[in-house]
Amino acid sequence: MPFGNTHNQLKLKFTSIQEYPDLSKHNNHMAKVLTPELYERLRTKMTASGFTLDDVIQTGVDNPGHPFIMTVGCVAGDEETYIVFKDLLDPVIQDRHGGYKPTDKHKTDLNAANLKGGDDLDPNYVLSSRVRTGRSIRGYCLPPHCSRGERRAVEKLSVEALGSLTGDLKGKYYALKNMTDAEQQQLIDDHFLFDKPVSPLLLASGMARDWPDARGIWHNDNKTFLVWVNEEDHLRVISMQKGGNMREVFTRFCTGLTKIESLFKDRGHAFMWNEHLGYILTCPSNLGTGLRAGVHVKLPNLSKHAKFGEVLKRLRLQKRGTGGVDTAAVGGVFDISNADRLGFSEVQLVQMVVDGIKLLIEMEKKLEKGQCIEDMIPAQK
Amino acid sequence: MPFGNTHNNFKLNYTVDQEFPDLSKHNNHMAKALTKDIYAKLRDKQTPSGYTLDDVIQTGVDNPGHPFIMTVGCVAGDEESYDVFKDLLDPVISDRHGGYKPTDKHKTDLNFENLKGGDDLDPNYVLSSRVRTGRSIKGFTLPPHNSRGERRAIEKLSVEALTSLDGEFKGKYYPLKSMTDAEQEQLIADHFLFDKPVSPLLTCAGMARDWPDGRGIWHNDNKTFLVWVNEEDHLRVISMQKGGNMREVFRRFCVGLQKIEEIFKKHNHGFMWNEHLGYILTCPSNLGTGLRGGVHVKLAKLSTHPKFEEILKRLRLQKRGTGGVDTASVGGVFDISNADRLGSSEVEQVQLVVDGVKLMVEMEKKLEKGEAIDSMIPAQK
Numbered sequence: 002m003p004f005g006n007t008h009n010q011l012k013l014k015f016t017s018i019q020e021y022p023d024l025s026k027h028n029n030h031m032a033k034v035l036t037p038e039l040y041e042r043l044r045t046k047m048t049a050s051g052f053t054l055d056d057v058i059q060t061g062v063d064n065p066g067h068p069f070i071m072t073v074g075c076v077a078g079d080e081e082t083y084i085v086f087k088d089l090l091d092p093v094i095q096d097r098h099g100g101y102k103p104t105d106k107h108k109t110d111l112n113a114a115n116l117k118g119g120d121d122l123d124p125n126y127v128l129s130s131r132v133r134t135g136r137s138i139r140g141y142c143l144p145p146h147c148s149r150g151e152r153r154a155v156e157k158l159s160v161e162a163l164g165s166l167t168g169d170l171k172g173k174y175y176a177l178k179n180m181t182d183a184e185q186q187q188l189i190d191d192h193f194l195f196d197k198p199v200s201p202l203l204l205a206s207g208m209a210r211d212w213p214d215a216r217g218i219w220h221n222d223n224k225t226f227l228v229w230v231n232e233e234d235h236l237r238v239i240s241m242q243k244g245g246n247m248r249e250v251f252t253r254f255c256t257g258l259t260k261i262e263s264l265f266k267d268r269g270h271a272f273m274w275n276e277h278l279g280y281i282l283t284c285p286s287n288l289g290t291g292l293r294a295g296v297h298v299k300l301p302n303l304s305k306h307a308k309f310g311e312v313l314k315r316l317r318l319q320k321r322g323t324g325g326v327d328t329a330a331v332g333g334v335f336d337i338s339n340a341d342r343l344g345f346s347e348v349q350l351v352q353m354v355v356d357g358i359k360l361l362i363e364m365e366k367k368l369e370k371g372q373c374i375e376d377m378i379p380a381q382k
Numbered sequence: 383m384p385f386g387n388t389h390n391n392f393k394l395n396y397t398v399d400q401e402f403p404d405l406s407k408h409n410n411h412m413a414k415a416l417t418k419d420i421y422a423k424l425r426d427k428q429t430p431s432g433y434t435l436d437d438v439i440q441t442g443v444d445n446p447g448h449p450f451i452m453t454v455g456c457v458a459g460d461e462e463s464y465d466v467f468k469d470l471l472d473p474v475i476s477d478r479h480g481g482y483k484p485t486d487k488h489k490t491d492l493n494f495e496n497l498k499g500g501d502d503l504d505p506n507y508v509l510s511s512r513v514r515t516g517r518s519i520k521g522f523t524l525p526p527h528n529s530r531g532e533r534r535a536i537e538k539l540s541v542e543a544l545t546s547l548d549g550e551f552k553g554k555y556y557p558l559k560s561m562t563d564a565e566q567e568q569l570i571a572d573h574f575l576f577d578k579p580v581s582p583l584l585t586c587a588g589m590a591r592d593w594p595d596g597r598g599i600w601h602n603d604n605k606t607f608l609v610w611v612n613e614e615d616h617l618r619v620i621s622m623q624k625g626g627n628m629r630e631v632f633r634r635f636c637v638g639l640q641k642i643e644e645i646f647k648k649h650n651h652g653f654m655w656n657e658h659l660g661y662i663l664t665c666p667s668n669l670g671t672g673l674r675g676g677v678h679v680k681l682a683k684l685s686t687h688p689k690f691e692e693i694l695k696r697l698r699l700q701k702r703g704t705g706g707v708d709t710a711s712v713g714g715v716f717d718i719s720n721a722d723r724l725g726s727s728e729v730e731q732v733q734l735v736v737d738g739v740k741l742m743v744e745m746e747k748k749l750e751k752g753e754a755i756d757s758m759i760p761a762q763k
Contacts, residue, residue: 008432011432012531014531019535020529020531022592059591148401148436149400149402150400151396154396154400178404205591210586211403211443211444
């Protein structure tokens with residue numbers, strides 16, 4: 002190997018059993034998959050940048066489980082992680098992404114014109130619409146593993162690329178480390194600011210190192226298109242606006258993303274992507290499209306209905322509180338978004354959200370009138 | 383990640399300026415000492431186990447400062463860290479330990495008979511007495527860096543050594559991961575239990591990895607001698623009891639420590655020690671004796687006297703709240719202990735505590751009677 006990884010070599014003096022983590026109290030995808038035999042097979046390996054098996058799994062060892070969600074419990078440190086450690090990550094991906102096989106191909110479709118409808122979700126119920134994804138820049142290690150030099154290079158490249166956007170995408174970059182109090186307050190009020198991660202899921206994998214160095218937020222003047230630099234992924238790209246015009250949100254999303262991608266390519270840096278896993282991101286749960294499209298929607302009656310969970314499941318949607326993952330709903334307002342990431346295209350996933358939300362609102366209206374919704378319950382998509 | 387030396391040569395593709403941390407908002411010993419020149423000189427080095435400069439300083443980069451105390455901001459990953467990175471650690475040590483020079487020699491004295499007095503601190507004021515230190519076991523890397531295999535080997539060795547103790551030291555080991563609820567309740571009630579570190583000073587250095595694997599608490603049946611295994615150091619050894627008989631506490635401390643050391647030596651794993659730095663521990667602040675000898679003492683009046691801080695400083699003592707470091711005092715009860723660790727012996731440090739607390743109790747009594755204490759204020763020790 003080109004890079005010394007002395008401590009991994011040192012660990013090899015201990016037997017596999019001596020080093021194998023105690024996963025007896027664990028409930029995450031990594032723990033379900035990582036047998037002692039698999040550990041033994043992969044423990045001597047490392048990626049070209051020196052990411053090892055123990056690096057991949059540390060977050061899952063340190064975080065046995067989550068009360069509400071089945072966590073992934075492993076992360077990638079670079080693009081090659083998904084190849085070098087495929088014996089672990091393929092089954093994790095399969096388990097997480099509905100049986101996705103190592104031989105499956107993932108389809109990317111960022112042509113917003115292929116979306117049907119989506120411009121008329123009832124704004125009396127749908128308070129806001131949002132689409133986000135992540136992108137990784139080829140040639141750099143990922144947030145669990147990158148050095149300050151790499152992170153700063155990612156920031157520099159991103160600021161250059163974003164700084165050349167024009168029209169309704171014209172905007173400004175706010176570096177976390179020299180934000181004024183006024184700027185910070187404004188970004189909080191706009192719900193744009195991201196803070197140093199506090200979740201042990203992220204901290205245990207090393208993503209918060211050197212905070213806030215080279216982290217920042219870029220947004221357009223209209224405040225409808227926003228990019229996070231160097232948080233959980235190199236880039237998180239977000240399109241959002243009040244109301245129910247998901248079509249417009251998605252159109253801006255696709256246009257903006259495509260422009261950004263070509264600006265990066267002009268500078269000699271493509272996004273990490275391959276035809277099996279789609280877009281490569283830090284967390285295996287975000288592979289494929291990395292896309293979460295959702296709305297904040299008022300469903301006080303439906304959310305109390307006994308079949309709410311089942312309806313969401315069949316629509317391939319998930320609920321979160323309005324603070325995002327790990328939060329509770331407030332005032333009957335839920336964050337409803339696509340559950341899938343991999344194995345469906347962007348257009349397909351946003352279509353599920355658009356169609357699903359339309360149906361959920363009709364159900365809510367029925368329940369408001371005291372009518373039942375049994376015959377509206379959909380088949381499994 | 384700091385835990386595997388997986389990336390150091392890769393980082394050398396970036397310049398010093400690109401990799402040098404932004405310490406502009408930092409106030410810790412590492413930030414004061416680390417210049418770009420030192421960074422340039424040390425960045426390509428590593429210890430035999432693969433610990434690098436970035437590993438040493440990560441905690442100080444991630445934690446710019448502390449509101450009450452000047453933190454160290456760097457840790458050792460193994461015994462050799464103090465050699466390989468001496469260009470950084472020597473100035474840190476000098477700054478932290480009152481000007482201690484790279485050529486100075488440290489004296490170890492664990493002969494409790496050399497202590498004068500100390501058996502008669504007034505129990506109306508001194509509620510409890512305690513002496514703690516740490517020990518590192520030669521041949522293993524330290525908590526920021528060690529693997530599960532190493533940590534378990536340390537635990538195994540420690541449990542063998544401790545369970546062979548008898549007489550007043552006969553006791554039992556409670557591994558954190560298989561403790562019953564009842565055992566846990568009891569250990570909490572006895573103030574013995576240590577929990578997974580929450581302080582970012584520790585978590586950023588990687589000391590909480592794989593928690594609670596390989597961690598545990600041993601204590602004697604009398605509950606006066608206690609050993610923590612694999613918390614911030616390989617071993618933390620604590621002697622404690624209610625009341626003011628510090629002499630007895632120190633006797634038990636010295637006798638117990640020496641018994642434990644003999645057993646480890648028989649297994650060819652002595653404690654890390656050298657004549658310059660004394661006992662080698664994870665944090666440079668604990669080098670030398672690693673000893674904190676202290677009491678919980680009622681100083682309701684003295685603590686509000688304007689000269690309280692000055693008196694403590696001159697007596698070479700420090701105050702903490704009764705929850706330990708980073709806590710506030712409750713009901714006028716303070717934790718008073720020696721401020722020094724390196725450059726004076728165990729006996730000398732405990733003598734300072736014994737003499738200093740005796741004086742402060744006398745001052746407290748005077749203040750209770752409404753008398754002045756100005757004539758009692760000591761010279762700088």
